[in-house]
Amino acid sequence: MQQMWQRGGKSIVFLLLLFILWELLVYITATPMWLLPAPSDVIKEIYNGIWEFYGHLISTMKLTLLGLSIGCSVGLFIAIILYRLPKANQVLYPLLILSQNIPTIVLAPLLIIWFGFDLLPKLIVISLVCFFPIVVASMDGFRQTAPELKHYMEMVGASRNQIFWKLEMPHALPSIFSGLKIAATYSVMGAVISEWLGAKQGIGVYMTLAQSSFRIDRVFAAIFFIMLLSLLLFGVIRLVEKLMVKGRKEGV
Amino acid sequence: MLTINGLDKAYGDLSVLKNINLHVRDREFVAILGPSGSGKSTLFQLIGGIIKPEHGTITLNNEVINGKKGLISYMPQQPSLFPWRTVLENVVLAAELTGKPNVEEAKQWLEKVGLAEFENSYPIDLSGGMRQRVSFIRALLSKQSLLCLDEPFSALDEFTRIKMQKWLLSVWEENRKSVLFITHSIEEAIFLADRIYVLSKRPATMKAEITVPFSRPRNESLLETTEFFDLKQQIFQYIKEEIVE
Structure with missing residues (x-):
């Protein structure tokens, strides 16, 4: 608990100060709500609209989790292939980097044209934004295996497979988790963007509706929930990391 | 049990091991003594099968094991x-x-x-x-029946090292596998081994083979006897020739 205070407490206090400043400025300058709502208005909106919002939140959460798990599995799979088959690495790695250069905002409408308004194009968007950090982090992890441990495994006659599954894979776990944390935050963003472009439900849909009707307080409420979702995911991943990564110094 | 015959190893033009002959009998503790960089670890990599020699054979239990992995404990x-x-x-x-x-x-x-x-x-x-x-x-x-130890105590402090050497002997006497032990400490070699091979500096050749006459079980009082000291002197003569440029 004390550790949590040291880590997050100070930034929460600072954030509160900023909110108070914001509230005061809105009050003093008498800014209309459709331009910039005060934090108190946003909180009121969150409180009043929570039941209406609930459905959207659950929908986005499901989409995020599904997309994240697909993206991470694909990412890990690709990383293993690329690491274990250096020839495939030479061919595919540049293509992977290029795939990250396509702006999501351009790609998403195309995917909708090709695949319709179903789940599939949305999942492709989310997977696409979150598999890359996993690939890069995992491959770095595999490569950074301690040389003396590898030498030991070779000396006692371990096969390539044994070296990978008993040494390189567990050794890379902390790196993989770092990638996973980045991917998790990206995946919420990916989900919201994919919902913008066509969905019946979700925070993205709620946001577009709020924006087009100048309900800026609702936009802020949506932003708040997006952040909450990201933090939640991040926390869950840290928890799993703590349970799985043992005997090593704690990462960030 | 382990026999090495006429072993040569070079990395490119750099000859590391030259005509190495040695053997380890069943239940015997053999030490290999040599200066740093004399190719002791290369010798282990050859026995472990990670690298292959240019010439010569490594035979374990009557089977040639050049380039074969997984046959030793390490x-x-x-x-x-x-x-x-x-x-x-x-x-x-x-x-x-x-x-x-x-x-x-x-x-x-x-x-x-x-x-x-x-x-x-x-x-x-x-x-x-x-x-x-x-x-x-x-x-x-x-x-595996052959145990290869590569300077296992060189990273420890003096106090821990002597304790560990005694510990190693006590465990080994209970479970006598054949042991090949690399070290650069003369005392350690005499204290632990039945026989000692002395390697020259690079390219490493077999400089001497010394049989250690002390009976087992041994304890640290051996380190203070004159016989121990004489043997140390004798081995030091071989090493001295290697220090002189």
Whole structure:
């Protein structure tokens, strides 16, 4: 608990100060709500609209989790292939980097044209934004295996497979988790963007509706929930990391 | 049991080992003594089968094992324990590679060497000497009959080292495998081994073979006897020639 205070407490206090400043400025300058709502208005909106919002939140959460798990599995799979088959690495790695250069905002409408308004194009968007950090982090992890441990495994006659599954894979776990944390935050963003472009439900849909009707307080409420979702995911991943990564110094 | 005949190894133009002949008998403790960079570790890599010699044969139990892996037990210079495995999971690692490890036997060994209470600890919580013990038990538990130890105590301080040497002897006398032990300490070689091979500096050739006459079990009072000192002097003469440029 004390550790949590040291880590997050100070930034929460600072954030509160900023909110108070914001509230005061809105009050003093008498800014209309459709331009910039005060934090108190946003909180009121969150409180009043929570039941209406609930459905959207659950929908986005499901989409995020599904997309994240697909993206991470694909990412890990690709990383293993690329690491274990250096020839495939030479061919595919540049293509992977290029795939990250396509702006999501351009790609998403195309995917909708090709695949319709179903789940599939949305999942492709989310997977696409979150598999890359996993690939890069995992491959770095595999490569950074301690040389003396590898030498030991070779000396006692371990096969390539044994070296990978008993040494390189567990050794890379902390790196993989770092990638996973980045991917998790990206995946919420990916989900919201994919919902913008066509969905019946979700925070993205709620946001577009709020924006087009100048309900800026609702936009802020949506932003708040997006952040909450990201933090939640991040926390869950840290928890799993703590349970799985043992005997090593704690990462960030 | 292990016989090495006319072994040559070079990396490109750099000759590392030249015409090495040695043998290890059943249940015998043999030390290889040589200056740093004399190719001692290369010799182990050849026996371990990671690299192949230019000439010569390595024979283990009447079978030529040039370039064949997985036939020796090995204890490296650093403990090389896997940080995410508990002590118990670490000691069965080498045995795990060739089949299902015998966890009961592993537990008994840990009990015997006083590490039972650390069975579920991670290496990060152990001292340097304790890690080396775990590393040695790991080597003992794999079923190969030849045990290769590569300067296992060189990273330890003097106090821990003498303690560990005594410990090693006591464990080994109970479970006599053939041992090939690399070291650069004359005292360590005399104290532990039945026979000592002295290597020259690079390219390493076999400079001398010395039989250690002391009976077993040995303890540290041996280190103070004149016979021990004389033998040390004798070996030092060989080494001296290598120091002179």
